[in-house]
Amino acid sequence: MSGVLIPSSVQRIAVLGAGHVGPVIARIAIDAGFEVAVAASGSPENLELITQVVMPGAEARWAADAAAAADLLVLAIPLHRFSALDPGLLAGKLVVDAMNYWAPADGVVRMFQGQELSSSEIVQRQLSQSTVVKSLNQIAYQDLEDGRRPAGSPDRHAIGVAGNDAAAAKLVGEVIDRIGYDPILLPSLSAGRILQPGGPIFGAVLARSEFELAIHTTAVHA
Amino acid sequence: MTTSTTESPRESTGGSTRFPLVLGLDTFGDHEHDAVDRPLSHAQTIRNVVEEGVLAEQVGVDFFGIGEHHTDDFPMPAADVVLAAIAARTKRIHLGSAVTVLSSDDPVRVFQRFSTLNAISSGRAEVVLGRGSSIDSFPLFGYDLADYEDLFEEKVNLFAELLKGGPVTWQGNLRPSLNSLDVVPYAEAGPFPAWIGVGGSPQSVVRAAHYGFSLMLAIIGGSPARFRPFSRLFLQALEKFGREPLPIGVHSPGHVADTDEKALEEFWPRWLHIITKMSKVRGFAIPTMESFRFEVGPQGALFIGSPETVAQKIAANLKTLGANRFDLKFGMPGLSPDSLLKNIELYGTKVIPLVRELLAD
Ligand SMILES: NC(=O)c1ccc[n+]([C@@H]2O[C@H](COP(=O)([O-])OP(=O)(O)OC[C@H]3O[C@@H](n4cnc5c(N)ncnc54)[C@H](OP(=O)(O)O)[C@@H]3O)[C@@H](O)[C@H]2O)c1
Numbered sequence: 001m002s003g004v005l006i007p008s009s010v011q012r013i014a015v016l017g018a019g020h021v022g023p024v025i026a027r028i029a030i031d032a033g034f035e036v037a038v039a040a041s042g043s044p045e046n047l048e049l050i051t052q053v054v055m056p057g058a059e060a061r062w063a064a065d066a067a068a069a070a071d072l073l074v075l076a077i078p079l080h081r082f083s084a085l086d087p088g089l090l091a092g093k094l095v096v097d098a099m100n101y102w103a104p105a106d107g108v109v110r111m112f113q114g115q116e117l118s119s120s121e122i123v124q125r126q127l128s129q130s131t132v133v134k135s136l137n138q139i140a141y142q143d144l145e146d147g148r149r150p151a152g153s154p155d156r157h158a159i160g161v162a163g164n165d166a167a168a169a170k171l172v173g174e175v176i177d178r179i180g181y182d183p184i185l186l187p188s189l190s191a192g193r194i195l196q197p198g199g200p201i202f203g204a205v206l207a208r209s210e211f212e213l214a215i216h217t218t219a220v221h222a
Numbered sequence: 223m224t225t226s227t228t229e230s231p232r233e234s235t236g237g238s239t240r241f242p243l244v245l246g247l248d249t250f251g252d253h254e255h256d257a258v259d260r261p262l263s264h265a266q267t268i269r270n271v272v273e274e275g276v277l278a279e280q281v282g283v284d285f286f287g288i289g290e291h292h293t294d295d296f297p298m299p300a301a302d303v304v305l306a307a308i309a310a311r312t313k314r315i316h317l318g319s320a321v322t323v324l325s326s327d328d329p330v331r332v333f334q335r336f337s338t339l340n341a342i343s344s345g346r347a348e349v350v351l352g353r354g355s356s357i358d359s360f361p362l363f364g365y366d367l368a369d370y371e372d373l374f375e376e377k378v379n380l381f382a383e384l385l386k387g388g389p390v391t392w393q394g395n396l397r398p399s400l401n402s403l404d405v406v407p408y409a410e411a412g413p414f415p416a417w418i419g420v421g422g423s424p425q426s427v428v429r430a431a432h433y434g435f436s437l438m439l440a441i442i443g444g445s446p447a448r449f450r451p452f453s454r455l456f457l458q459a460l461e462k463f464g465r466e467p468l469p470i471g472v473h474s475p476g477h478v479a480d481t482d483e484k485a486l487e488e489f490w491p492r493w494l495h496i497i498t499k500m501s502k503v504r505g506f507a508i509p510t511m512e513s514f515r516f517e518v519g520p521q522g523a524l525f526i527g528s529p530e531t532v533a534q535k536i537a538a539n540l541k542t543l544g545a546n547r548f549d550l551k552f553g554m555p556g557l558s559p560d561s562l563l564k565n566i567e568l569y570g571t572k573v574i575p576l577v578r579e580l581l582a583d
Contacts, residue, residue, distance in 0.1 A: 019423045019425060020423045046428075049458060050424045050425065054424045078368075078371075100505075102504065104503055105504050106368065107367030107369070107370070108367075109368060141422055142443050146445055146448070146521075196505075197505025197506070199505075199507075200507055202505055203501065203504070203505070203506030203507050204506070204507035204509075205513075
């Protein structure tokens, strides 16, 4: 995408969203040795106690400041709030889209209703000056922390990483690996559709082999 | 499950153990089947829930909660009406919701209904506000799920005003304002206990503290221990807002039978059926026997087994979480009245005394 410089490595991660999944992502990123900033829609003061107690080591910041300083941003806000987010904040950034669209549970958001594009393609279209990679969306927040395993464990679980930009996806894959999951790279945001709600992988904690089997089976039946 | 005492929230904060231990039961009005697995009518299921509440008091259960639901599997849209019927036939047991879907209800009406329940029961009413079955209630009452957060925030704010008593003046964006209006019936002895049911969002924990509601941790999947920081967050947030400590409760699903095997055998097919259905609605892949086994084990969120097994797990988790209350969500659509009554009896006569014993020191 225009003007995005994919960093050579990731050290600073900003998590936007401090609801169910944001704090868990922040915590596992801190555990993996990243510097983590967290922001919600309001002021950092509102988040200070939460970061102290629930994500010790993370820094509460305004979204704009957290974004500006980050090598990689994780979007963990509900998609019905997404249109209120200023794309300018994320311009020039590598953005991990951890968001899901599922109208029966989250309500209808017109922008995401079409069938032709995956939700991350729509996010990428809105964030035209960022590079979007879909990941961290498929495992429920209550499983994300306990599901981690060190590299090489026979029972390691997998997380999908889908991007149009191969270098960006590879970098996100390295972050996923460091956090404690096997990254499974998918060749495009469109291919990332398989990670969405209603798909065979969403909400499941799978080993690499099970994950790959699910992708394969879906491809055969598609 | 072993717990490191130095890290437990009650050790580090002197927290909620000052509150008496409360052991309750919750139901969602799970649609019951007869002994040969034919569905009973919704009406019969509701009448059975009244009997279950009455039995709960007889066997020594402290609290009986009913969660609002709007589906064939859980035909329980008017929990407060059923609670009133139980109130008329009991003397001691506390009665409340589990949860009331405040976002799609009118806070004034909710307040009036639970105040009325409080009157009927001579001060035994409680309300637990939360997200619960909002997926069912929103389309039914014409709300948009995308507005969930704003509706909840605003209605909790109004509810907190109503609990203070006296004429109410309130202004919001999503509900007409109130200008010095009287809301009856007046409370006899202060407000009834109000809780907020929290899933996994720390912001909801802080919101409960901000408004001075007690905290009910709804732990329905994954490891209960991961909620431990939430108890600490709640107590610290109360302190920050200049409030006294408030009770912390845990709500989790389970099933008690004479033996572990019997409990699992009765529960598993019913659970699989309902979880499969829920997975479709929520877009999740269907959980497996393996994930069920994990949930039933010491690290999981299902409290299933013999009285001994369930009591040990409750005691361990109350300690870990620094909580003073546990409400077991019993039943599952398709279970028979006999199996539910047995569950209630075992919970009251065996599980509760054992948990009290385990937590006595
Ligand atoms: N829950 C899960 O298990 C899970 C797992 C993987 C992915 N996801 C996806 O992650 C997203 C978030 O889910 P959730 O369950 O964590 O939601 P949630 O509990 O409702 O939390 C949403 C968070 O987003 C913040 N937020 C909203 N608008 C914002 C903005 N413009 N800028 C910065 N922060 C903003 C909110 O802060 P304020 O309160 O200050 O507005 C809140 O902290 C969803 O798309 C979901 O599908 C969820």
